[in-house]
Amino acid sequence: MENGPFHTLQNLETVSAGVDPKALIYALKQNIREAIVGKDDVIELLLIALICRGHVLIEDVPGVGKTTLASALSKSMRCSFKRIQFTPDVTASDVVGYTMVNLQTGETEFREGAVMSQIVLADEINRTSPKTQSALLEVMEEGQVTVDGVTHALPKPFMVLATQNPVDFVGTYPLPEAQMDRFLMKVRIGYPSVEEEIDLLERYTGASTPMQTLVPVCRAEDIIAMQGEVANVYCSAEARSYVARITAATRKSPSLKLGASPRGAIALLRASQACALLAGRDYVLPDDIQRMIEPVLEHRLILTPEARMKNVSGAEILSGIVKNIPVPGGRKG
Numbered sequence: 001m002e003n004g005p006f007h008t009l010q011n012l013e014t015v016s017a018g019v020d021p022k023a024l025i026y027a028l029k030q031n032i033r034e035a036i037v038g039k040d041d042v043i044e045l046l047l048i049a050l051i052c053r054g055h056v057l058i059e060d061v062p063g064v065g066k067t068t069l070a071s072a073l074s075k076s077m078r079c080s081f082k083r084i085q086f087t088p089d090v091t092a093s094d095v096v097g098y099t100m101v102n103l104q105t106g107e108t109e110f111r112e113g114a115v116m117s118q119i120v121l122a123d124e125i126n127r128t129s130p131k132t133q134s135a136l137l138e139v140m141e142e143g144q145v146t147v148d149g150v151t152h153a154l155p156k157p158f159m160v161l162a163t164q165n166p167v168d169f170v171g172t173y174p175l176p177e178a179q180m181d182r183f184l185m186k187v188r189i190g191y192p193s194v195e196e197e198i199d200l201l202e203r204y205t206g207a208s209t210p211m212q213t214l215v216p217v218c219r220a221e222d223i224i225a226m227q228g229e230v231a232n233v234y235c236s237a238e239a240r241s242y243v244a245r246i247t248a249a250t251r252k253s254p255s256l257k258l259g260a261s262p263r264g265a266i267a268l269l270r271a272s273q274a275c276a277l278l279a280g281r282d283y284v285l286p287d288d289i290q291r292m293i294e295p296v297l298e299h300r301l302i303l304t305p306e307a308r309m310k311n312v313s314g315a316e317i318l319s320g321i322v323k324n325i326p327v328p329g330g331r332k333g
Contacts, residue, residue: 021051021226021229021277021278021280022278022280024218024222024226025047025051025226025278027217027218028047028073028076028077028217028218029043029044029047031072031076031214031215031217032046032069032072032073032076034072034210034213034214035068035069035071035072035203035209035210035211035214036065036068036069036072037192037196037197037199037200037203038192038193038196038199039065039069039189039190039192042069042187042188042189043069044278045185045187045295046069046073046161046187047073047278048185048271048274048275048278048292049159049184049185049271049274050073050157050159050223051223051226051227051229051230051274051277051278052184052227052230052270052271052273052274053157053158053159053227054159054183054184054185054267054270054271055140055159055160055161055162055182055183055184056159056160056161056162056183056184056185056186056187057125057162057163057164057175057180057183057185057186057187057299058070058161058162058163058164058186058187058188058189059163059164059165059166059186059187059188060165060166060188060189060190061165061166062165064189064190064191065189066163066189067121067123067163068211069189070121070123070161070163071083071121071211072211072214073119073161074119074121074161075211075214075215075216076214076216076217076218077118077119077216077217077218077219077220077223078216078218078219078220079118079119079157079219079220079223080117080118080119080155081117081118081119081120081121082114082115082116082117082119082120082121083114083120083121083123084114084115084120084121084122084123085123085124086122086123086124086125086126086127086128086132087124087127087128088127088128088129090128090132091132092131092132092134092135093113094113094114094132095113095114095115095132095135095136095139096113096115096135096139096145096147097110097111097112097113097115097116097145097147097152098110098111098113098147099111099147099148099150108148110147110150110152112152113145115135115136115139115145115154115160116145116152116154116155117155118155118156118157118158118159118220119158119159119161120158120159120160120161121161121162121163122136122160122161122162122163123162123163124163124164124165125162125163125164125175126164126165126172126173126174126175127164127165127172127173128173129173130173130175130176133173133175133176133179134176134178134179136160136179136182137178137179137182139154139160140160140182140183141182143156143158155220156220156224157220157223157224157227160183162183177258177302180299180300181261181263181264181300183299184267184270184271184296185267185271185292185295185296185299186295186298186299187295226277229277230270230273230274230277231273232282233273233274233276233277233281233282233283233284234282234283234284235269235272235273235283235284236283236284236328238328239269239272239284239285239286239289239328240269241328242286242289242325242327242328243265243268243269243272243289244265245325246260246268246289246293246297246321246322246325247259247260247261247262247264247265247268247297249321249324249325250297250301250317250318250321253317253321254304255303255304255306255307255312255317256301256302256303256304256307256317257302257303257304258300258301258302259300259301260297260300260301261300264296264297264300267296268289268292268293268296268297269284269289271292271295271296272284272288272289272291272292273288275288275291275292276288286327286328286329290322290327293318293322294315294318297314297318298313298314298315298318299314301314301317301318303317
């Protein structure tokens, strides 16, 4: 891995004084690439979600590196990290915490759940019941948990990285629509190419694995500072109109039973700002919006039974919608 301004722990004490977003993202990306081979687009999507305070659902078949990707991101930052291995017997109190009476003092005490951390890996989230899944709704939307009428703030930065197997796998529960809408984006990793798999085998057959040697390349303060920069990325009235027309079109599509919500429109705009920041710009281009459409909107759509019978995908529907909406600047999508 190339040395960069954020590469070693020795640099971390002075980083937050003047965060360079491009340098910080480059360092995070290079660090994650030590453990993940050939998935630069997916890594960038995770980093975009991170800097615009979003949560990510990673969906794919077992064994392609979903948990490794989430763990590599968490190990690249000096942030608190907890992993929740979701199974059918995990309860909501395991996730958000519970109150109990201290027998010595007679006072009520709050016992923190696994979600009280800066980076939370919700592993195989769709293997637990919908009731337990719903415990994350307030957490992901408002950055807090409410237990027995008392609200507890979560640490910052806060991010949920959830993994799930495809819903047709044995022992899985579909995530409710409200839960899906809380994820800024859904990504898929996919299988590596033969060359990438050869590289992967070489890295993971030694005495130590890349995951064991990863070290943080930035602090929580650096992430918070960079998150603050996203709001400063300029988004013109034309760009905002473009986002609104795209999301409105999903609600009128005959192939969709449910289109993108206003929360989805906000998420698309916010992700586009982060995408521009990642590219070193302080303004949003239509290309930024178009790049974010599929990962941000596809999982929020519900197809009609007729569309499902024809094996039409949400990505295909979105592609057709975008082609029919004029792009700011005079060109077609």
